[in-house]
Amino acid sequence: MSDIKKVSETAGVSIATVSRTFSSPDIVSQKTRAKVQKAAKELGYHPNSLARNFRVQRSYSIIALVPDMTNPFFARVIGGLEKAANNRGYTLLLGNTGHNIEIEKKYANLAQTSLVDGIIQLSAHYPLECEPSLRKIPLVNICECFNEPNVPQVIFDNVGGARAIMKLLLEKQHRNIGIVTGPNESPLNEERIKGCEEALYEYGIKLDPDNMYTGDFTFEEGYRAADIFLKRETKPTAIFCFNDEMAIGSMKRIKEDGLRVPHDMSVAGFDDIHFAAYSDPPLTTVAQPAEAFGEPALNFLCDQIDRTRDNQNYNAPERKILPYELVIRDSVATCAKN
Amino acid sequence: MSDIKKVSETAGVSIATVSRTFSSPDIVSQKTRAKVQKAAKELGYHPNSLARNFRVQRSYSIIALVPDMTNPFFARVIGGLEKAANNRGYTLLLGNTGHNIEIEKKYANLAQTSLVDGIIQLSAHYPLECEPSLRKIPLVNICECFNEPNVPQVIFDNVGGARAIMKLLLEKQHRNIGIVTGPNESPLNEERIKGCEEALYEYGIKLDPDNMYTGDFTFEEGYRAADIFLKRETKPTAIFCFNDEMAIGSMKRIKEDGLRVPHDMSVAGFDDIHFAAYSDPPLTTVAQPAEAFGEPALNFLCDQIDRTRDNQNYNAPERKILPYELVIRDSVATCAKN
DNA sequence: GTATTAGATGTAATCGTTTACATTTTATAG
């Protein structure tokens, strides 16, 4: 590989000029710029980013800590992040943590060794092991959020979404609704439960813990939840799953009993994954604007990165809430029993 | 941020010793190592990877150029790549190209600026724009491959997989089989077509172009293909789609006509995405060992990286073929017509 | 014409490590 020096020699200018024609072309004259570019082309020269990043002490890359890339929802979120990152001249690294806290630390460590300029955490816990006092690494939390001062969040309106779809079920006369939640710990889960409560409250109904099954967002758990509900003396007339995968799993189980969705039992999901339009029947669900996390997340993160470099003290923590959208397809019908 | 010098001062050793306790701890004595680690901890020191990578002239990261991360099959491939990369101390960057050749070039350019040590290309064309003579960048091609000398490939046994599932259909007495292919240009597509031909040949049947529909691997195109086949005077008794998404799209369309899968029409897919077990009916398909691409891909790539650094001339190009596996579920039945 | 200024280029220090080589310390053999 040829370096800046070789180019400067064959172009007959100083290395500073070569550097400038690549990093701030506007301040070098037309004529010299042409000379340098010609020489660079001849020699097959490309500025060495390793050297550049080292010199300016930033990597122009950020990492997203994603619990499960295989999850279609996260895949969409990542798409949005990537686009937003590229718009700002950052490259996006992905850390697939598999919910494993050790792997997550390993990735977060890239920030401490200056390999990435900031972190976007998609799970609900603080990813760095260092003391709070040393927490100087730009970080934003999206999707599922922990509550830590100074960490900006961009979250989805989970309570609104859950409330809306629950109200839809209630409007369709369902009164015995099975709810398949995610794992207990997650705030996201609590918010969706809160949304359910609010909707039920409007109809004068209390949330019945017996009607709740704690799943884990997989097909398999949706299947299992339906299995349990179906074995009850008084089956629910509708099942609301906290994500689409579980809803599809539930439908599979329901259909195995010869029951029809939605005529015999309604099913609602959450997320609106691509597949939701192709399940049988197509799933009624609430759409999260997965791609929309990108822009605000990068706004927050770039702000922090710039502030950190300028040694400014941080502003008040910020938070952006993304709106939901109800997607009505064919898996919910008016309750037959009433 | 504290640097190596500060640590060396507070530990009372030279910077070389500090460097060594982090990069090759075995060659520094127990006692000094402890001193250094203590000092580092006190100061919150983490070695600056930017500096390190610059010094050793490698980034320990590689990039995978993936056409569509949202595609569940690629998501699995990426998972396997990531694991293999991590095992070798590399971090995996992802470039989501969206089939866009400009974006792809942009990502590939990271290699020319030394930001990544190598490239794993998941599509069937050469990603670098430089002259063949300058092609010194470690590169391996997986999944869908172009044929370029000196670029190792790891591919899936597409002809074997297609032949096997086609033979299954033929064994079940199907003689009029609709085939939904991917876009024409791709080698992968040609291979699967070849597999179909081979199976048909064994039964003395010629591949009939009229029974082929050129799709694009989306649900929507599968749906459209089935729509066309269903409108024929003599409908096929089975449809074989070159991926699961299209198969699921086909099933949706077939069921809309009140036809049952597989009793009235059989459907077979390709890939065995997670969803294939949860479609209605569960899909008979051929499993590609998506995660298995990772290991051989990284073997090839690391070989190249090391050879390039040692200035060795390249070996003969290599190629690894991954075996298929038939996954028999409920979407294929014996042909009713015969 | 000269004085003044803006624009273009050059010089050289610097970023934080690694590592070849030199030196010192420690262990082993006699």
Added chain:
DNA sequence: CTATAAAATGTAAACGATTACATCTAATAC
């Protein structure tokens, strides 16, 4: 105990760019 080898540590030169500052050139004003 000394001689020798091995192990541990130190010294200092890289790696390839950026950039503050100095210098030179060209443009403008008078």
